[in-house]
Amino acid sequence: xxxxxxxxxxxxxxxxxxxxxASWPAPAAAQAPARIVSLVPALTEMLFAIGxxxxxxxxxxxxxxxxxxxxxxxxxALIDPDVERILSLKPDLVVIYGSQTDLRTQLAxxxxxxxxxxxxxxxxxxxxxxxxxxxxxxxxxxxxxxxRIDARLAAVRARVAGxxxxxxxxxxxxxRGALRGIYASGGTGFLHDMLEAAGGxxxxxDIALEAVQVSTEQILARRPDVILEMRSxxxxxxxxxxxxxxxxxxxxxxxxxxxxxxxxxAGSGVTVPGPRVxxxxxxxxxxxxx
Amino acid sequence: MAGVRRRxxxxxxxxxxxxxxxxxxxxxxxxxxxxxxxxxxxxxxxxDNVDAQIFFVARLPRVLAGALVGSTLAAAGxxxxxxxxxxxxxxxxxGVSAGAALGAMLAIAGSLDVGALGVxxxxxxSFAGAVVGTALVYALATSRRKGLxxxxxxxxxxxxxxxxxxxxxxxxxxxxxxxxFRTARWLLGNLDVSxxxxxxxxxxxxxxxxxxxxxxxxxxxxxxxxxxxxxxxxVDVARAQRLAFLSASLATGAAVSxxxxxxxxxxxVPHLVRLIVGSDHRIVLPCSLLFGAxxxxxxDLVARTVMAPVELPVGVVTALVGGPFFLWLLVRKx
Numbered sequence: 001x002x003x004x005x006x007x008x009x010x011x012x013x014x015x016x017x018x019x020x021x022a023s024w025p026a027p028a029a030a031q032a033p034a035r036i037v038s039l040v041p042a043l044t045e046m047l048f049a050i051g052x053x054x055x056x057x058x059x060x061x062x063x064x065x066x067x068x069x070x071x072x073x074x075x076x077a078l079i080d081p082d083v084e085r086i087l088s089l090k091p092d093l094v095v096i097y098g099s100q101t102d103l104r105t106q107l108a109x110x111x112x113x114x115x116x117x118x119x120x121x122x123x124x125x126x127x128x129x130x131x132x133x134x135x136x137x138x139x140x141x142x143x144x145x146x147x148r149i150d151a152r153l154a155a156v157r158a159r160v161a162g163x164x165x166x167x168x169x170x171x172x173x174x175x176r177g178a179l180r181g182i183y184a185s186g187g188t189g190f191l192h193d194m195l196e197a198a199g200g201x202x203x204x205x206d207i208a209l210e211a212v213q214v215s216t217e218q219i220l221a222r223r224p225d226v227i228l229e230m231r232s233x234x235x236x237x238x239x240x241x242x243x244x245x246x247x248x249x250x251x252x253x254x255x256x257x258x259x260x261x262x263x264x265x266a267g268s269g270v271t272v273p274g275p276r277v278x279x280x281x282x283x284x285x286x287x288x289x290x
Numbered sequence: 291m292a293g294v295r296r297r298x299x300x301x302x303x304x305x306x307x308x309x310x311x312x313x314x315x316x317x318x319x320x321x322x323x324x325x326x327x328x329x330x331x332x333x334x335x336x337x338d339n340v341d342a343q344i345f346f347v348a349r350l351p352r353v354l355a356g357a358l359v360g361s362t363l364a365a366a367g368x369x370x371x372x373x374x375x376x377x378x379x380x381x382x383x384x385g386v387s388a389g390a391a392l393g394a395m396l397a398i399a400g401s402l403d404v405g406a407l408g409v410x411x412x413x414x415x416s417f418a419g420a421v422v423g424t425a426l427v428y429a430l431a432t433s434r435r436k437g438l439x440x441x442x443x444x445x446x447x448x449x450x451x452x453x454x455x456x457x458x459x460x461x462x463x464x465x466x467x468x469x470x471f472r473t474a475r476w477l478l479g480n481l482d483v484s485x486x487x488x489x490x491x492x493x494x495x496x497x498x499x500x501x502x503x504x505x506x507x508x509x510x511x512x513x514x515x516x517x518x519x520x521x522x523x524x525v526d527v528a529r530a531q532r533l534a535f536l537s538a539s540l541a542t543g544a545a546v547s548x549x550x551x552x553x554x555x556x557x558x559v560p561h562l563v564r565l566i567v568g569s570d571h572r573i574v575l576p577c578s579l580l581f582g583a584x585x586x587x588x589x590d591l592v593a594r595t596v597m598a599p600v601e602l603p604v605g606v607v608t609a610l611v612g613g614p615f616f617l618w619l620l621v622r623k624x
Contacts, residue, residue: 062466094413173468176401178410179484181472207600213475216484217348218599220340221322233401235464250347250485252337271468 032137033093124192160199198284321598364582367556384447388454393419420543439526478603499541
């Protein structure tokens with residue numbers, strides 16, 4: 001057979017398949033969506049990272065990454081989704097957070113399919129990447145990205161394996177220049193998982209909460225070897241950075257304070273459970289196991 | 291008169307003893323067991339003495355903050371209830387604490403960074419908010435006549451309170467989710483000040499307010515019978531009202547900026563004390579001051595131990611303990 005007739009045959013086959021597919025009552029969810037609205041910043045990042053960015057037509061008011069989101073319409077966020085704006089964008093898939101039950105009901109009434117998500121541990125990040133890939137018609141790219149993340153995580157785990165794991169206080173919120181309103185990671189959630197993957201032991205691992213407001217007494221009693229502060233906004237620099245680290249000085253009996261092992265890991269993505277989560281793990285590991 | 295003097299030297303020292311006992315006990319109890327012998331062992335170097343640090347860095351400032359804030363809110367409650375002749379008045383009625391809260395919200399939302407005198411930006415901004423609130427209410431209440439109009443004071447205060455509360459909600463609506471969490475938590479109160487700086491900074495103001503509270507009781511007794519009665523008995527009504535309002539408001543502002551708006555103390559403690567000692571402000575005011583200190587320190591003790599290592603917001607404890615206890619006393623007495 002000639003090359004041309006082969007192509008013609010292939011084209012005919014494709015056309016027949018498309019016709020067949022169209023005539024079967026396939027569920028709407030099985031088709032790759034062309035207009036996606038994402039209300040979860042971590043998942044917006046995933047969508048762009050797996051090549052589905054061109055399908056995204058609207059994002060939440062908290063989205064800042066990747067830079068492409070700057071020119072997309074904003075449709076509210078977790079607590080205040082703007083249903084009218086979402087509907088006006090004519091989406092065929094809306095990425096929502098699991099607690100947005102009212103929004104889910106409204107979208108169901110409008111027969112708009114949703115992709116529901118809730119924050120989970122570190123494995124949940126790559127799991128969500130793969131699921132989003134399947135759902136948006138980018139399964140191959142998603143698998144590739146997830147494999148890459150898993151490989152980098154495995155590399156970090158291998159590098160820190162067998163080393164002494166420093167007992168670490170993982171802080172993600174605190175009043176400026178003071179030891180007040182300190183929020184730390186408890187024993188669940190992706191921040192805790194990130195710390196464990198980076199070769200640290202969470203001093204608040206026994207508390208089954210993602211976020212704990214901890215007292216100075218508890219920090220003194222638990223004596224962390226390292227204090228890691230994750231900052232995604234208002235990032236201190238220069239003299240201010242020194243002052244923020246000096247704020248811990250009153251807790252003089254804490255080993256981390258005595259040995260000066262207090263680090264601020266700053267950057268817009270360090271507390272987002274998206275594809276950049278592995279950057280955070282690598283940076284944590286670099287501090288814990290230099 | 292002699293009766294009051296006798297009760298002053300019997301009842302008030304009793305309250306004083308109780309409060310002193312609570313203040314001595316509170317720093318020895320917490321989520322972590324510590325050895326008092328180690329705490330006061332001068333042979334141990336400070337940097338290695340965990341027990342001493344837990345005692346002096348974590349607990350003692352916290353207990354002192356509780357005592358200062360509790361006594362202030364309770365005493366301010368007594369003064370404002372007498373001034374407004376309204377048993378439902380609290381230190382949070384007149385918009386001062388809402389102003390303080392708004393200041394704190396703005397500092398958290400705007401990541402304000404203006405620490406001074408050992409005080410960080412959130413309490414500073416909070417106190418500034420309280421001053422603005424006090425000034426506004428005072429200006430409104432004195433605008434239409436020479437003295438202070440308690441009716442206008444109450445109405446303007448309540449209205450400003452709602453206005454500030456609406457602005458707080460608006461600021462919370464605009465901030466990032468994590469900042470929203472911090473603002474919401476601030477509003478529940480927290481005494482873990484973790485240094486003596488803010489306490490020392492608040493002392494001059496609270497000291498002057500307490501000095502004002504010391505000269506007010508006789509005027510408050512007469513004012514609670516009505517302005518005309520008070521004036522007839524030789525009270526300089528305008529001056530007494532001004533002193534009562536400004537001292538109670540600024541002290542409340544200082545207390546709220548230290549620990550957030552911890553509810554229930556300003557209403558439960560004064561009424562509880564009145565149920566025990568009667569209504570003479572010469573007794574009620576000092577007893578409320580002492581009882582408020584002990585009450586808040588005890589509530590905070592519960593807050594930091596009952597679910598340890600996790601803490602309860604102290605405002606939840608004051609409401610949960612104070613509310614039902616107060617209702618029980620009310621029903622039992624009548």
